[in-house]
Amino acid sequence: MSATRSFTLPDSRAVSYKLESGPENAPIVVLANSLTSNFESWDHVVEKLAANGLRALRWDQPGHGRSSAPADLSSTTFDSIADDVAALLKHLGLSAVHAWVGVSMGAAAGVVFVNRHPGIVNKLVVCDTIAQSPVNAGTEDLFSARVSAARTDGTMDNICEGTLERWFGKEWIAANPHEAARMRALMRTTSLDGFETCCAALRSKTFDLYPLLEKVAAGCNDVLLIVGEKDADLPTQMQKMRSGIEQGFRAAGKSNSIRLEVIKNAGHVCYIDGLEQFNSLVVPFLKQ
Structure with missing residues (x-):
């Protein structure tokens, strides 16, 4: 069983990560999790990957799990998150990885990563993500309201409960008490500072994946998109993302068919329910 380790970035922030043990030549798959969760949420997926000869590399977003938040809570962007992972890979001596599998903000970070650091990721899996910040999408800024509510409470407890219900629904929580309790415990490792700084990335004017979608083909070789059937309007939003990525592959002369798969009865964190x-x-x- 591999141990959780910590890597110190140039700005003195700590990044908590785990690289699963296995043969050195085994393909490495980066798993990138969502807001308000830590990398242990992937445990069941890691077991399946290991059974198929794949090694998982997981890390915690700023202020999540054992990763520290920056001093300036407004400084985190998807560019900075992508660069954190590039620094981690360099620290581990990895010039390339087989795949990046991301859900929610972990998926958005994957799209940004293959644009900023092309040629490192072979396959990209993009799951259940919005493509723009509220200011760019012209929608209500719910992230700001949630940060304010958490600061008023002085605890993440209400945010975690509300997020758990929004992700999975009351029915699933009642029917899966042990898994719901596991996720609740993991979510409570998110600090208030971590929640605020990652919400800053999601709220940033710099967060807009649409101009990047056609460039994904230059950054990796194959893409799969996945979305939970019950994840609000994301099945429709992600169809637009699929079209943008596929257009880029065609322009690059790649014949790959970019698929969008819908997981029945699943919500926002589709690798759980x-x-x-x-x-x-x-x-x-x-x-393949």
Whole structure:
């Protein structure tokens, strides 16, 4: 069993990560998690990857799990998150990885990463992500309201409960008490500062994936998009993302068909409430 380790960035922030043990030549898959969660949420997926000869590399977003938040809570962007991962890979001596599998903000970070650091990631899996900050999408800024509510409470407890219900729904929580309790415990490792700084990335004027989608083909070789059927309007939003990525592949002369797969009855974190379907889609894609 591999241990959780910590890497110190040039700005003195600590990044908590875990690289699973396995043969040195085994393909490495980066797993990038969502806001208000830590990398242990991927445990069940890691087991499936290991059973198929794949090594997982996981890390915690700023202020999540054991990763520290920056002193300036407004400084985190998806560019800075992508650069954190590039620094981690350099620290580990990894010039390339087989895949990046991201959900929610972890998926957005993956799109940004392959644009900023092309040629490192072979396969990209993009799950359940918005493509723009509220200011760019012209929508209500719910992230700001949630940060204000958490600061008023002085605790993440209400945010975690509300997020758990929004992700999975009351029915699933009642039917899966042990997994719901596991996720609740993991979510409570997110600090108030971590929540605020990652919300800053999601709220930033710099967060807009649409101009990057056609450039994804220059940064990696194959893409799979996945979304939970019950994840609000993201099935529609992600169809637009799929079209943008596919257009870029065509322009680059790549014949790849970019798929968008919908996981039935799953919500925003589809590798939890749609685990079996998620694994049945992702593992063959990674091995083909």
